[in-house]
Amino acid sequence: MFCYHCQEAKKNKVCDTAGICGKKADVSSLQDLLMFSLKGLAFYSSRAEAFDLVSDKTHHFMAKALFSMVTNVNFDPADFVNLIDVAVRRRNSIRKKFLAAYQLKHGAEFDETLPEEASWQYDEASDKDFIAKGETVGVEKDKEGLDEDVHALQECLLYAVKGLGSLAVHALEMGVEETEQYRFMQQALDFTLSKNNTQDEVLNMLLRCGELGLAAMGRLNQANSDKFGEPEPTTVYLDTWDRPGILVSGHDLHDIEDLLAQTAGTGVDVYTHDEAIAAHAYPALKKYFNLVANYGGAWQDQKTQFPKFNGPVLVTTNSIQQPKKTYQEKLFSTGMVGWPDVPHIEDRKPGQRKNFSAIIELAKQCEPPEPLTDGATTTGYGLQALTALSDQIATAIEANKIKRIIVLAGCDGRHKERRYYTELAEALPEDALVITSGDTKYRFQHMDFGMIDDIPRLLDAGQINNFHGIIAFLQTLQQKMGLSELRQLPVSFDIAWYEQTTILMMLALFALDFKHMRVGPTLPPFFTANILDLLDRRYGLKGIDTPENDVAAMMAGE
Numbered sequence: 001m002f003c004y005h006c007q008e009a010k011k012n013k014v015c016d017t018a019g020i021c022g023k024k025a026d027v028s029s030l031q032d033l034l035m036f037s038l039k040g041l042a043f044y045s046s047r048a049e050a051f052d053l054v055s056d057k058t059h060h061f062m063a064k065a066l067f068s069m070v071t072n073v074n075f076d077p078a079d080f081v082n083l084i085d086v087a088v089r090r091r092n093s094i095r096k097k098f099l100a101a102y103q104l105k106h107g108a109e110f111d112e113t114l115p116e117e118a119s120w121q122y123d124e125a126s127d128k129d130f131i132a133k134g135e136t137v138g139v140e141k142d143k144e145g146l147d148e149d150v151h152a153l154q155e156c157l158l159y160a161v162k163g164l165g166s167l168a169v170h171a172l173e174m175g176v177e178e179t180e181q182y183r184f185m186q187q188a189l190d191f192t193l194s195k196n197n198t199q200d201e202v203l204n205m206l207l208r209c210g211e212l213g214l215a216a217m218g219r220l221n222q223a224n225s226d227k228f229g230e231p232e233p234t235t236v237y238l239d240t241w242d243r244p245g246i247l248v249s250g251h252d253l254h255d256i257e258d259l260l261a262q263t264a265g266t267g268v269d270v271y272t273h274d275e276a277i278a279a280h281a282y283p284a285l286k287k288y289f290n291l292v293a294n295y296g297g298a299w300q301d302q303k304t305q306f307p308k309f310n311g312p313v314l315v316t317t318n319s320i321q322q323p324k325k326t327y328q329e330k331l332f333s334t335g336m337v338g339w340p341d342v343p344h345i346e347d348r349k350p351g352q353r354k355n356f357s358a359i360i361e362l363a364k365q366c367e368p369p370e371p372l373t374d375g376a377t378t379t380g381y382g383l384q385a386l387t388a389l390s391d392q393i394a395t396a397i398e399a400n401k402i403k404r405i406i407v408l409a410g411c412d413g414r415h416k417e418r419r420y421y422t423e424l425a426e427a428l429p430e431d432a433l434v435i436t437s438g439d440t441k442y443r444f445q446h447m448d449f450g451m452i453d454d455i456p457r458l459l460d461a462g463q464i465n466n467f468h469g470i471i472a473f474l475q476t477l478q479q480k481m482g483l484s485e486l487r488q489l490p491v492s493f494d495i496a497w498y499e500q501t502t503i504l505m506m507l508a509l510f511a512l513d514f515k516h517m518r519v520g521p522t523l524p525p526f527f528t529a530n531i532l533d534l535l536d537r538r539y540g541l542k543g544i545d546t547p548e549n550d551v552a553a554m555m556a557g558e
């Protein structure tokens, strides 16, 4: 086992026996073999695009398979055996059509040297054989014959493409998609098969991935707004009610809508957890009286918080952890999420809602949740609400009432070093406006930030994908203030990363040529010292320091 694709890699180096996330060596090998198989599929599908031979189904499959490997999404070996088998069968089918089309067009056989990824075959799909094969592929095998700095950048590309897959699947669930991003996924996987890529070539791919990642976030936001209305600043209660409830964790607003529609009038309340808190801000979701509150905090607190909820918990999209016995029987997954023996709610059929009746029936038999806290917080500063504040914010900057905007966005996680984000928020002066998205906000949303004139000093844009709204708002602000470049705005980015969608935030800032950003609590373990140096010189990428030093540096414009 060799996995270092998230921020919690053991000692910030590598998980080599078992994952800190709960991933075991068998699943790690299967994920490595899935990536190997997807590269083989991409070898043919990226070439077959020229002949228009790649179906939507293949595009969707690739995005889903990439999404399944995002940290904390799926831990079920059976799911990966199936995905590998489908990838190889799709590869073989596209290969056949491509070779025929190539022969017809060129009057000669396709004669490129085939990487093993494009030619590997097996007799029968079996977990034992796939695990054994998976142990022979993966990060260390890919490194052979490659410059280690190029390899580091290519690993980053693979992880970013997984993040892109997750955004594409979320948007697809809302009926929105973009062919270009699917083509890029294929292109990127095929690109990493070459042993001749230069650093600059990989960097260019990373910048393109950053652009597409930002566009994919924007597309998802638009799809959410089109379906559920523009998010609006909304007070979210943090207490509990005296009826049984269902807790929803993850990002998927479509699932939440289906659940709300089916629970309305049943006497069962719906609570949000982690990034699902953003649901409270959407008009078509908050109209349901039984969407009552947010329960608990970020994903890493689920083992202590889920048992106290008493009712069933539905995990959509990602961030599932090994369930404790105290709540395993009440846990459900859906979408690409999976854990062995955790019941899975099947995908919705066209034109129908997902069927949550099993969860609702279970909820009716459960006690109401135990209170964890009380009070309230505010979310919903999506693009429209941020833009509505842009004149006031521009005026406050010009009047020196806002000295700096600090974008404190990204993921939360288990590391105790993440208290940095609380301490940093506490140490920021009153003329620093804080904008956030993602679940790192749980580190500081309980604090009273106060106001700057009529502007709340903490603006929560919502989920990770609402990072696009933050960037679009900053571009509006840049225009209003007559500045020619985004980086001339008094803005600093301090990104808390954990998994692969946050890598897209970093790449998006590279692509925007925004100099000076911090990424923490540790820098990605897959980057070499040379690459970190290069990224610092080109894009001003830094790790975090003490909260006091970083506050001083950011307020001084660094």
Ligand code: SF4
Pocket (backbone or CB within 6 Å): 003, 004, 005, 006, 007, 008, 009, 010, 014, 015, 018, 019, 020, 021, 022, 023, 071, 072
């Ligand atoms: Fe370790 Fe992260 Fe990989 Fe899990 S995803 S095995 S925690 S590096």
